[in-house]
Amino acid sequence: MKMAARPELQAPPEIFYDEAEARKYTSSSRIIEIQANLSERALELLALSDDGVPRLLLDIGCGSGLSGETLSGNGHHWIGLDISQAMLNVALEREIEGDLLLGDMGQGLGLRPGVIDGAISISAVQWLCNADKSSHEPRLRLKAFFGSLYRCLARGAKAVLQVYPENLSQRQLIVSSAMRAGFAGGMVVDFPHSSKSRKEYLVLTCGPPSLSAAALPKAKGEGESCSDDDSSGDEEAQVVSVSDRHRPKKRQKLNKKVKGREWVLRKKEQMRRKGNIIPPDTKYTGRKRKARF
Amino acid sequence: MRLLTHNMLSSNIKGVSSGFPLRIEVEKVVEKQVEMNADFLRNMFPKIEWKAFAYAAKALGYSDLPEEADSSQLNSQDFLQKFHHALLELHLEEGVLICPETGRRFPVNRGIPNMLLHEDEV
Numbered sequence: 491m492k493m494a495a496r497p498e499l500q501a502p503p504e505i506f507y508d509e510a511e512a513r514k515y516t517s518s519s520r521i522i523e524i525q526a527n528l529s530e531r532a533l534e535l536l537a538l539s540d541d542g543v544p545r546l547l548l549d550i551g552c553g554s555g556l557s558g559e560t561l562s563g564n565g566h567h568w569i570g571l572d573i574s575q576a577m578l579n580v581a582l583e584r585e586i587e588g589d590l591l592l593g594d595m596g597q598g599l600g601l602r603p604g605v606i607d608g609a610i611s612i613s614a615v616q617w618l619c620n621a622d623k624s625s626h627e628p629r630l631r632l633k634a635f636f637g638s639l640y641r642c643l644a645r646g647a648k649a650v651l652q653v654y655p656e657n658l659s660q661r662q663l664i665v666s667s668a669m670r671a672g673f674a675g676g677m678v679v680d681f682p683h684s685s686k687s688r689k690e691y692l693v694l695t696c697g698p699p700s701l702s703a704a705a706l707p708k709a710k711g712e713g714e715s716c717s718d719d720d721s722s723g724d725e726e727a728q729v730v731s732v733s734d735r736h737r738p739k740k741r742q743k744l745n746k747k748v749k750g751r752e753w754v755l756r757k758k759e760q761m762r763r764k765g766n767i768i769p770p771d772t773k774y775t776g777r778k779r780k781a782r783f
Numbered sequence: 784m785r786l787l788t789h790n791m792l793s794s795n796i797k798g799v800s801s802g803f804p805l806r807i808e809v810e811k812v813v814e815k816q817v818e819m820n821a822d823f824l825r826n827m828f829p830k831i832e833w834k835a836f837a838y839a840a841k842a843l844g845y846s847d848l849p850e851e852a853d854s855s856q857l858n859s860q861d862f863l864q865k866f867h868h869a870l871l872e873l874h875l876e877e878g879v880l881i882c883p884e885t886g887r888r889f890p891v892n893r894g895i896p897n898m899l900l901h902e903d904e905v
């Protein structure tokens with residue numbers, strides 16, 4: 491199967507997300523499911539106190555309102571911002587409960603200071619890494635975005651931004667822009683070993699260090715029992731959270747805990763039994779990689 | 784757009800120092816009933832700029848809000864009802880938001896304010 495080119499490389503967002511693309515957000519059960527899962531996870535990482543009080547949240551790049559529906563479903567009020575009128579039209583059709591704004595996050599969010607209880611963003615912020623107009627300078631647009639996000643959030647509030655950076659330098663650009671704006675936090679990577687399910691969430695806390703000293707939430711599947719038993723359990727239990735630039739060394743070490751050959755062989759056998767086509771076992775199966783891989 | 788959002792929104796045109804509150808020109812208002820949640824209202828109250836809120840409600844044709852409010856009033860059902868109605872049930876459907884400093888107009892169509900800035904405003 492040929493990989494589709496990254497949307498970010500095809501056209502500016504307000505062009506790429508045209509009526510045809512927006513339509514997929516009501517017609518494609520695959521897209522709908524992915525958006526819903528990402529939003530649920532983002533809300534979970536937002537870790538709002540479970541006192542049952544509805545919060546005022548922000549959905550940045552709210553698009554068709556699928557992610558917003560997750561927020562409403564959990565009883566919260568939200569304001570959504572998107573640059574694509576076509577996507578917002580779909581949100582209107584969907585009769586979402588949040589308020590919508592047509593706007594460009596790269597121009598900064600025009601919101602009063604300290605009023606928002608939390609923010610999520612699903613698959614949107616990496617768009618800022620592209621210069622779609624001659625006047626666009628990704629660094630400045632990221633700075634305007636994160637600066638304004640920091641200001642409008644209440645002290646101690648969090649932002650969880652699920653992103654698809656194209657490469658390491660984009661990831662660094664996004665993370666460092668957030669840190670420069672004053673946020674604390676880092677990336678939580680769910681399913682880091684799976685090219686399909688791997689998802690990155692930039693988890694940010696706003697406010698004085700005392701408030702934001704709390705550790706990053708665990709990546710998905712990183713179980714309570716962080717045992718050395720590599721042959722135990724399913725793939726999920728193996729997942730490790732990476733990053734948090736304040737503690738890179740420790741995290742990277744964790745990441746090195748890879749599965750053994752036995753585990754791989756067993757997993758491959760399982761997949762064969764399910765009828766999947768799996769490459770034959772060779773001496774290379776499950777071998778150790780060079781440290782710098 | 785509800786007045787909840789209007790109360791948070793400000794004009795962020797480059798060089799503007801007080802972009803709040805955006806003035807409102809109304810073409811069409813719609814009302815949608817939603818259930819009241821007193822906890823949410825109590826939580827929001829300290830964040831609301833009341834003067835701007837009362838102004839906006841009036842602009843949308845609702846003048847039952849007091850000019851000023853303090854948190855002791857949150858114990859009154861009657862006050863909560865009015866607060867709730869103005870905050871969450873009135874929608875500016877068609878109209879214009881206007882930057883108080885520059886007079887720049889942000890059109891509102893089908894309830895969505897167009898806050899996109901021109902290049903020279905960034």
Ligand SMILES: C[S@@+](CC[C@H](N)C(=O)[O-])C[C@H]1O[C@@H](n2cnc3c(N)ncnc32)[C@H](O)[C@@H]1O
Nearest residue numbers: 503551552553554556557573574594595614617
């Ligand atoms: C993958 S879609 C996410 C859709 C959304 N979560 C939903 O539930 O439909 C990414 C969205 O980010 C928006 N976007 C991209 N760049 C943006 C920008 N600079 N400002 C605001 N929104 C932007 C796109 O228009 C698109 O709707």
